[in-house]
Amino acid sequence: MVSLSKFPDFDYEGALPPGCRLPLVMNGRHERTSPPELVEQLRNHRQEHLLFGWERLDGPARQDLVATLGTFDWRELENLYARRSEPAKLPDLAAAVAPPVEVEEPDAALEALGSVALQRGRVAVVLVAGGQGSRLGSDLPKGCFPITPITGKSLYQVHAEKVLALGRRHGVTPPLFIMTSPATDGPTRDFFARHHHFGLAPDQVRYFQQGTMPAVDLATGSLLLDSPGKPFLAPDGHGGCLSALENQGHLAWMQERGIRSVFYFQVDNPLVKVADPNFLGRHLRAESQASSKVVPKRSAGEKVGVFVSIAGRCHLVEYSDLPQRMAEERLADGGLRYAAGSPAIHLFSVDFLRRVASGSGENGLPFHVARKKVPHVDTATGARVVPDRENALKFERFIFDALPQADRWLLVGVTHEGEFAPLKNGEGPDSPDTVRLAQSRLAATWLASRSVRLPLDERGDPLVPVEISPLVALGPDDLKGLCLPEPAEGKPYLLDDPDNL
Numbered sequence: 001m002v003s004l005s006k007f008p009d010f011d012y013e014g015a016l017p018p019g020c021r022l023p024l025v026m027n028g029r030h031e032r033t034s035p036p037e038l039v040e041q042l043r044n045h046r047q048e049h050l051l052f053g054w055e056r057l058d059g060p061a062r063q064d065l066v067a068t069l070g071t072f073d074w075r076e077l078e079n080l081y082a083r084r085s086e087p088a089k090l091p092d093l094a095a096a097v098a099p100p101v102e103v104e105e106p107d108a109a110l111e112a113l114g115s116v117a118l119q120r121g122r123v124a125v126v127l128v129a130g131g132q133g134s135r136l137g138s139d140l141p142k143g144c145f146p147i148t149p150i151t152g153k154s155l156y157q158v159h160a161e162k163v164l165a166l167g168r169r170h171g172v173t174p175p176l177f178i179m180t181s182p183a184t185d186g187p188t189r190d191f192f193a194r195h196h197h198f199g200l201a202p203d204q205v206r207y208f209q210q211g212t213m214p215a216v217d218l219a220t221g222s223l224l225l226d227s228p229g230k231p232f233l234a235p236d237g238h239g240g241c242l243s244a245l246e247n248q249g250h251l252a253w254m255q256e257r258g259i260r261s262v263f264y265f266q267v268d269n270p271l272v273k274v275a276d277p278n279f280l281g282r283h284l285r286a287e288s289q290a291s292s293k294v295v296p297k298r299s300a301g302e303k304v305g306v307f308v309s310i311a312g313r314c315h316l317v318e319y320s321d322l323p324q325r326m327a328e329e330r331l332a333d334g335g336l337r338y339a340a341g342s343p344a345i346h347l348f349s350v351d352f353l354r355r356v357a358s359g360s361g362e363n364g365l366p367f368h369v370a371r372k373k374v375p376h377v378d379t380a381t382g383a384r385v386v387p388d389r390e391n392a393l394k395f396e397r398f399i400f401d402a403l404p405q406a407d408r409w410l411l412v413g414v415t416h417e418g419e420f421a422p423l424k425n426g427e428g429p430d431s432p433d434t435v436r437l438a439q440s441r442l443a444a445t446w447l448a449s450r451s452v453r454l455p456l457d458e459r460g461d462p463l464v465p466v467e468i469s470p471l472v473a474l475g476p477d478d479l480k481g482l483c484l485p486e487p488a489e490g491k492p493y494l495l496d497d498p499d500n501l
Contacts (some may be wrong), residue, residue, distance in 0.1 A: 215233075
């Protein structure tokens with residue numbers, strides 16, 4: 001770590017502490033000098049090229065660069081690079097068995113248990129929203145993407161309205177923590193402010209940024225520069241939310257206010273039942289440290305992680321790491337043996353998250369290494385390089401690596417149709433078209449349970465868009481007692497304003 005306190009008189013405009021004349025040599029040229037301790041440290045780690053262009057940086061840019069370099073754990077980066085060719089450390093899949101999965105059926109007692117936790121303010125909601133909508137043709141955060149089939153509400157609005165509806169129903173609104181990235185933080189804050197936080201009070205929405213990790217040149221281990229004075233930084237994965245929550249004081253804040261459970265989900269799934277009492281009740285009854293929802297895999301090749309049990313511990317194996325023979329293994333009835341797919345919906349105890357977040361080595365979350373194409377500045381020539389092949393390593397942590405550390409865990413089975421329609425692609429599977437249809441299909445099912453029947457096609461899909469606002473209903477039971485309008489032939493069916501019902 002670079003300690004700025006060791007040269008407090010450093011003049012960022014002049015680039016040197018008074019009286020210092022230590023030259024920096026890069027690429028055979030003498031550049032204007034930079035902090036001597038920093039220069040020595042970078043030389044020791046063969047990273048002095050990161051000061052490329054120093055002489056053209058103004059004072060604030062130099063200060064930002066020194067501060068950024070001071071956050072890097074050089075030894076950790078060197079170790080990660082040294083192990084770049086090692087296969088990812090996987091659990092012993094030879095000992096894996098299909099895990100027990102509890103079916104999420106209606107249960108009044110469990111609903112009541114979860115509702116009490118909400119009423120007493122014992123629950124927080126964490127929404128992971130660090131990604132941009134680049135695959136969807138947008139440079140905004142993915143949460144800003146319009147996704148509902150009639151009104152075009154954004155993903156952010158859908159989730160915020162579910163939290164708001166929980167608060168209206170239980171008398172206490174769970175705090176909504178939104179994990180952003182450096183690219184999405186400002187736009188996300190602006191989006192919520194511009195829309196008056198979708199009815200939530202401003203202090204009910206708390207933002208925190210996930211961490212970042214520098215990208216490393218695949219051939220040399222040198223950190224890459226995005227531009228002079230700016231190392232290329234990438235978000236450290238959804239698992240980075242744990243260290244961010246801990247390091248920024250949010251987990252301590254939760255404990256101080258009596259919050260005991262954290263509901264975690266990702267922004268791209270508009271069907272998620274946010275902190276639903278049934279799931280909460282099951283989690284609390286089991287005294288679980290980590291509970292996860294499960295969807296049945298639709299095919300052996302479906303690209304979802306798979307839960308397995310190994311020596312009594314819960315593990316999630318990425319679809320790309322699951323051996324084909326295991327992915328295709330069948331039960332006597334023809335069903336997949338390893339069919340417990342992950343929709344990335346979890347409940348954690350706050351105590352458990354604090355333990356994992358403060359852990360190190362095997363008690364922490366490991367970094368996963370991925371080979372990527374990373375544009376960067378060539379520090380020998382100053383030219384911008386846009387690679388046509390993988391040239392760099394990125395490092396990420398994943399939330400599911402916390403699961404094996406739970407002594408008490410629970411898996412709860414749900415359906416794709418009821419809770420999982422992720423928005424991943426611009427077209428084809430998991431695209432806006434399929435996600436909007438999934439919302440219409442679910443809403444039509446709710447309406448049919450109240451004897452409001454919409455025309456369906458031969459596949460059972462509604463012929464018109466159907467949308468029910470979370471402020472009207474979070475499930476079919478919420479439609480009881482409402483005066484529901486009859487469908488008009490060929491017209492979309494919308495329930496959006498409870499005051500009109």
